[in-house]
Amino acid sequence: MSFEITVAKRLGEIDVALEMVAGDGATVLFGPSGVGKTSVLNMVAGLLRPDRGRIVVGGEMLFGTGVDVPIERRRAGYVFQEARLFPHQCVRANLTYGAAAGVDVTTVTGFLGIDDLLDRWPRSLSGGEARRVAIGRALLSDPAFLLLDEPLSSLDRARREEVMRGIEHIRDVLTLPILMVTHDPEEAERIGTRIVTMAR
Amino acid sequence: MSFEITVAKRLGEIDVALEMVAGDGATVLFGPSGVGKTSVLNMVAGLLRPDRGRIVVGGEMLFGTGVDVPIERRRAGYVFQEARLFPHQCVRANLTYGAAAGVDVTTVTGFLGIDDLLDRWPRSLSGGEARRVAIGRALLSDPAFLLLDEPLSSLDRARREEVMRGIEHIRDVLTLPILMVTHDPEEAERIGTRIVTMAR
Amino acid sequence: MPSAEEWTVVVLSLKVGGVAMMVTLPIAFALAWLLARVRFPGRLLVEAIVYLPLVVPPVVTGWVLLLAFGPAGPIGGPLERWFGISVLFRWTGAAIAAGVMALPLMVRAMRLSIEAVDRRLENAARTLGAGPGRVFWTLTLPLSVPGILAGAVLGFARSIGEFGATITFVSNVPGETRTLPLAIYSMLQQPNGDAMALRLSAISVTLSLAALVASELLARRAGRGFHVL
Amino acid sequence: MPSAEEWTVVVLSLKVGGVAMMVTLPIAFALAWLLARVRFPGRLLVEAIVYLPLVVPPVVTGWVLLLAFGPAGPIGGPLERWFGISVLFRWTGAAIAAGVMALPLMVRAMRLSIEAVDRRLENAARTLGAGPGRVFWTLTLPLSVPGILAGAVLGFARSIGEFGATITFVSNVPGETRTLPLAIYSMLQQPNGDAMALRLSAISVTLSLAALVASELLARRAGRGFHVL
Amino acid sequence: AERKGPLVLAAASLQESMTAVADAWAKRGHPCPVVSFAASSALARQVESGGAADLFVSADEDWMDDLAKRDLIVTSTRVTFLANRLVVVAPKASRVRIPVRPPAALARVLTAGPLAMADTNSVPAGKYGKAALTALGVWAQVEAKVVGAENVRAALALVERAAAPLGIVYATDAKASPSVRIAGVFPENTHPPITYPVARLKTSTNAEAEGFRRFLISRAGKAIFARYGFNAR
């Protein structure tokens, strides 16, 4: 089982709830804007505490009765909806923030097309460049699973194709569990081993 | 002529340059990530000063020899790549920030699906909700032309359809010049009266 | 319960501190904005002058104020001739001293907040048709509220606690310039005044504590705009 | 050129101000962090105590320090008995006075910056495997640099200018505790000391100006991270 | 309307005694004088800058001379009306006695620990003390042990809190403090006379000013000061 998620959380006047059990591969979370997709990812990452529920990822219980694994030990490779780069660190430092010492950044910078950006400051990056650095940063942090919140928006076709291949590689060769949010049916189709649709 | 843009600008080690003359309707700016699309919009909006060039929109010279119209008098309806909502104002105040007194917000909140969010604070909005508020804010500011930087990313299919229809309405009925950046060929096809491709 | 005399001192302190803070606040914000946003030639000099009262001993500041605001001074002269106003030995002088001493603290705090305002939001506002003035009032100012509050508290506390410049500038006149610190000083001059001095210090602390709590509550309201997740 | 005597005073002032700032900086940052981030029961009380030296007249602060660090005091007693250390009439005492007076200014400035740090970045760091400690050192601290710099300048300037608490606590001992403000005060007590007092004030101002310029340069480096478009 | 009392600028060391005199004056049906207590130096500078007050009572003649030189006082009203003595104090519990002679013995006692004085370069009490110790031939030995306080009361406080075993203060201070005792008195001929002059200021407009000045130097006024340890002149 890659993801076993049963959560409920009240946000203001909205109830976010999801119940899903997903096998190996990538699970695409699909649903209208505001339904709670990002909130679910936040709960899996440990940033948001469910009011009740259970979260098991790759056989490891992250949240449940008496269990609430601290964020930093969940080993989520989380690509946020916004880039969230560290503004005071250059791109290289951002990329290696979560990485083991001596990691080779070129393993990801190649297919992300950010080889030339390593010495730049985040503020000088374009939208798509920042997004790709954020993807690279998550991948280099030796994650146990991936949480991807619309990672491919703001990428052009060619780049999107390359990044999708990267994700497929992670899914098929590295066999990391992946939970991805997207609004693009084509992306969902291609990456998702299965599609979970959330609704109010 | 809706847009007549000849600009060149050096950003760090990158040269952004564009030369285009576009007639009525919507112009889609297409090109790989980092090519300078956002920079062009910033120059048209007046946020970035071209090193040299000329910008004429709807017959009005915004930038050129001896001319540099101040940002606030260019009347650009600019939807930024990030939402940029004012964090200390509720959604309603954000929407009416640039609007004439007494403007009816429901003219845009309907098709944007943000009627229920009017009294919320920006920090509590989801990614797509914030984006839609940003679109509404730009539309309500009585713009002379629209600058849209990937406005439809992070919207689900149904909502995207509605917003696209809204943009088409603005293009065809209100006949405002529109300059839009997108990576989605389908969107480009449907909204763009013409497509301008930028390349290094 | 405070005695009638203590009461006079407290009311006077509040008046002096309150007026000093209120008048200095906008001046400090204008200076903070200037220092944070405008690159002009004499910038570092202006900054140095603002900081002066922090650096030189309060006695010197008081003395300089005395020279400036005396009837023969460059400010006091015209003030006296044209408006018939004299601030020597008057509570207005005490407020001036308090304000001048509080200024550097206020400016620094406000500047920090102004510099932290996201310029991208201001740019967005301008594309929406807001001129620099409107951008200032609707964005820069409200987004700097944390710094303004911090500056106000620091300034008020400093005003309430100001001693050296005040006694040097406007003396220690009961009912006019004998604010809490001066009253405390007077008590400490008497061998048996320790208890009274402590009492007055406690009042002093209570006042500032109240200001502190008020600013915390206001700050909490202002803080709701920020993302935490 | 300063005379040999002035030189002694300047060097002493720098030593006292520098040590006071260096030692107080981490304490202030820890307090600022605590006040900005942790909601604990006695929070307002801690805050009030931090602010005390700002509010009560410096003379009272000096007097309280005297009681605490005197040979019979709760801190001075053990210090003397166990370590044979006495800070009375020593430059170390002057540094303590300066540090205590500078503390509230430093804490407030730092807190402002800590509160302005984007929590979402810290959350991102934690998902990347950084524990609270690493998040603090790699994000909270460096992103608070503007506040730390502002606090350092304010603190240094305040230390260089500290008078009332110092003279009350450790007296005016040449070569040990006679810092610039005390020397200036001594001058002003004499009918013809004005010129000398002004001279020393100018030195004082120059020192702080140097600190100011240094902090501006550092701040410029730190400021490059922020979006402007 | 209520008549306003004169504004009196008085040296801080007169705090208690002057307040008592002002109260006595008020009891006789006069409007209560408004007294501002600060260092003589601060008050004199305020007058020099044009501050309008009625009377100035200085703790030393230097600052009064300074005002006279600038023609700010009505010279005919200047009267030196009080005098003080310089003493060595020790904490109440201490049993130390100060031998005035020989210098070696005096120096040995005074250098046993820090010697609290008002600043010897600037504050009057400190300057008098330095003069006395010089006259007694021990200044060179004692100097290193001296800690200079901002004012006499601060020096006294150091002794009261046992931060210093001995201090040099005015007799009036010693008398007012319950926690110190006088361990020795300096002979009057070892230092310049310690005197307090009063004068009316040229800026004085208050009709009561002259009356209060006369009361200060009257037998009744001086009697009140005497209760606080001053010697009438």
Ligand SMILES: Nc1ncnc2c1ncn2[C@@H]1O[C@H](COP(=O)(O)OP(=O)(O)OP(=O)(O)O)[C@@H](O)[C@H]1O
């Ligand atoms: N503090 C709050 N008060 C009220 N409503 C909130 C609060 N926080 C979040 N919400 C609401 O919770 C819902 C879920 O938000 P979430 O960010 O998870 O949506 P999403 O599915 O990721 O949407 P999108 O596709 O637009 O990013 C949204 O409707 C949002 O408005």
Ligand SMILES: Nc1ncnc2c1ncn2[C@@H]1O[C@H](COP(=O)(O)OP(=O)(O)OP(=O)(O)O)[C@@H](O)[C@H]1O
């Ligand atoms: N200060 C700078 N120093 C160096 N390069 C810069 C700087 N500012 C911008 N650039 C570069 O300029 C290029 C244009 O950026 P811009 O944001 O316009 O791209 P874009 O076409 O909008 O890309 P995207 O589709 O990813 O948003 C980018 O390659 C960016 O890295």
Ligand SMILES: [Mg+2]
């Ligand atoms: Mg979302």
Ligand SMILES: [Mg+2]
């Ligand atoms: Mg872009």
